[in-house]
Amino acid sequence: MLVAARVATPTELLENAFVVIEGGSVSEVGFGAPPTTATAVDLGDMLVAPGFVDLHVHGGGGAQVNCATREEVEASVGSMARFHARHGTTSLLATTVSDSPEALRVAVEGVAAVVTAQQGDLRRGDLRRGHPSQDGPGAVVLGSHLEGPWIARSRAGAQFVPALRPPSVDELDELVALGNGTLRLVTIAPELEGVLDLIAAALSGGVVVSIGHTDADYATTKLAFDAGARHATHLFNAMAPLHHRRPGPIAAALGDERVSLEIIADGVHIHPALIALVATLAPERLVLVTDAIGAAGAPPGLHRLGPLEVLVTDGRAVLAGNPETVAGSVLTMDKAVALAVNVARVPLLTALQAASLHPAKVLGEHRKGRLTPGADADLVMLDSRLEIVATVVGGQVAYDPTGLLSSLGDDAVSSPAVSSPAVKSGLVPSPDGATQPAPTS
Numbered sequence: 001m002l003v004a005a006r007v008a009t010p011t012e013l014l015e016n017a018f019v020v021i022e023g024g025s026v027s028e029v030g031f032g033a034p035p036t037t038a039t040a041v042d043l044g045d046m047l048v049a050p051g052f053v054d055l056h057v058h059g060g061g062g063a064q065v066n067c068a069t070r071e072e073v074e075a076s077v078g079s080m081a082r083f084h085a086r087h088g089t090t091s092l093l094a095t096t097v098s099d100s101p102e103a104l105r106v107a108v109e110g111v112a113a114v115v116t117a118q119q120g121d122l123r124r125g126d127l128r129r130g131h132p133s134q135d136g137p138g139a140v141v142l143g144s145h146l147e148g149p150w151i152a153r154s155r156a157g158a159q160f161v162p163a164l165r166p167p168s169v170d171e172l173d174e175l176v177a178l179g180n181g182t183l184r185l186v187t188i189a190p191e192l193e194g195v196l197d198l199i200a201a202a203l204s205g206g207v208v209v210s211i212g213h214t215d216a217d218y219a220t221t222k223l224a225f226d227a228g229a230r231h232a233t234h235l236f237n238a239m240a241p242l243h244h245r246r247p248g249p250i251a252a253a254l255g256d257e258r259v260s261l262e263i264i265a266d267g268v269h270i271h272p273a274l275i276a277l278v279a280t281l282a283p284e285r286l287v288l289v290t291d292a293i294g295a296a297g298a299p300p301g302l303h304r305l306g307p308l309e310v311l312v313t314d315g316r317a318v319l320a321g322n323p324e325t326v327a328g329s330v331l332t333m334d335k336a337v338a339l340a341v342n343v344a345r346v347p348l349l350t351a352l353q354a355a356s357l358h359p360a361k362v363l364g365e366h367r368k369g370r371l372t373p374g375a376d377a378d379l380v381m382l383d384s385r386l387e388i389v390a391t392v393v394g395g396q397v398a399y400d401p402t403g404l405l406s407s408l409g410d411d412a413v414s415s416p417a418v419s420s421p422a423v424k425s426g427l428v429p430s431p432d433g434a435t436q437p438a439p440t441s
Contacts, residue, residue, distance in 0.1 A: 002379070003034050004043040008050065008352045010370045019048055021377040024395035029371050041405055043381055046389060050356035051090025051378030052333035053369045055185060055287065056145060056233065056262060058095045058305065059294030060084050060332070065094045065107055065144075066306040073110025074117075081114075081138030083297050084290075085398040087332035088388045090378035091140045091360070091368050093184055095291075097306035098148030098156075098163040101171060108175050111144040112182040137393045140378070142363060143184035146175070147233065150198060151213035152189040157238040158319055158327035159213065160307045167198040176205035183207055184363055187233040189214035190224035190249070199227045208362060210262075213238045214249055221252035225259055231362055234291060235261045235278065236270045237326075254281060260362050263354075264291045265339045266331040268316050272344035279346040279354075286346075286354040287362065288336045293317060293328035338386040 007017035009029060020028040020038055034040060058064055061083030063076040077094045084092060094111045096104060118140060148159050150167045167188065176183050186202055187210045188195055202209050211224055212233025217240070232253040240248035253259045265275050265288055279286050290296070295303035295312045302320060303310045309320040310327040319325045333355055340351040360369030367376045377395035380388060381404070391399040400406070 001038040001040040003040050004048045005045040006047045026375045047382045049352050049380050050369050050371050052088045052355045053359040054089050054092040055359045056095050056289035057092050057292045060292050060296040062298045064294035065096050070106050070110040074113050077114045085139045085391050088334045088380040089139045090393045091142050093145040095145040098159045108179045112179050114141045115182045137396050137398045143182035145185040147187045150188045152215050154215045155213045155238045167194040169201045172201050187212040190220050191216040196227050203228045215240045216249050218247045218252050221249040225256050231260045234264050260285045260287050262287050262289045265336040266329045275344035283350045287358045288354045290331040291329045296330040334388045
């Protein structure tokens with residue numbers, strides 16, 4: 001059991017609260033006097049929040065998704081998952097950049113292998129399997145996100161232009177089959193010929209469709225949303241800008257209640273005022289992402305983003321051959337939340353929801369991104385500066401440099417089920433704001 005000054009539920013910040021974990025899941029969340037029958041760690045004035053869910057991450061810790069072989073993809077994705085867990089990410093989508101058909105097949109197969117292996121580890125209650133014990137378990141890889149190759153050349157940004165190609169239902173179907181249910185998200189440009197057929201094929205394969213890297217006008221973007229696209233990839237970046245006579249994709253996305261809105265809160269991609277604007281206009285649709293590349297957590301200098309060379313200086317990644325073009329980021333989710341709160345002045349609960357609950361909803365992951373009974377025990381502990389103190393994935397300690405959770409032993413934060421008052425006199429808020437009786441174990 002964890003006892004802390006604040007605990008973030010899907011609907012509110014509880015004061016003087018506790019979280020009880022059993023068998024890799026949250027069993028109870030409450031406030032006031034904690035149960036006396038469970039082993040507890042008193043976190044003092046810390047904040048306990050749901051683990052972060054990153055829908056758009058290309059790499060980290062020197063590793064990236066795009067690799068030459070399936071084995072390299074598996075090793076690389078595992079490495080980046082462990083890196084990002086140290087920054088509060090407990091679930092992620094391994095994101096590719098535009099590449100050759102063969103390279104994307106390799107990436108999707110490699111990510112699928114990681115997902116399958118992790119699912120087996122979870123069933124055994126052992127996310128550490130195959131990893132050095134000092135590393136701890138990494139973030140859960142929920143699947144892959146294809147950012148391209150079906151995007152606009154005019155808004156390619158840091159994508160490899162020779163790899164861009166017209167939408168192909170056949171290619172998508174092949175990737176869906178290779179992923180075996182693990183291809184979860186695809187970014188497309190709505191103006192490309194044949195894109196409506198591609199959207200239909202993606203939806204048929206259980207893939208969420210996002211618009212991005214696009215020069216589409218307002219009407220064309222709306223057609224894509226009406227066809228089933230439900231997400232906007234890094235809003236404002238690599239898309240036609242907002243104009244009072246040509247509203248374009250930004251206005252279409254902001255004005256459509258069905259569409260979730262990615263924001264890269266690194267202080268480089270967009271001005272903090274725009275982060276605040278989106279949080280004000282559409283707080284329930286705001287989704288924080290990193291768009292991190294392999295250079296995140298690595299020393300400055302030259303790095304790779306897919307086939308392209310990237311130069312990182314002063315926390316800014318740009319194409320080595322075109323320094324005016326930003327090339328992903330070196331952001332981590334903890335820093336994204338901190339910037340949103342401390343610089344953009346987004347309310348704390350809104351920022352935490354945008355980093356956990358909202359991205360989980362995009363994928364229909366009802367056990368992720370929330371601290372409610374029955375949810376996966378994916379948690380982060382943050383100090384008053386919103387810096388990560390510890391991360392727990394599936395009830396197992398993934399990051400705890402100070403040994404804060406060591407008193408709980410080998411079972412990490414798992415505790416016996418206990419009977420105690422739950423939130424709001426026996427009622428637990430659900431993510432949509434309704435209440436339901438707390439389940440008993």
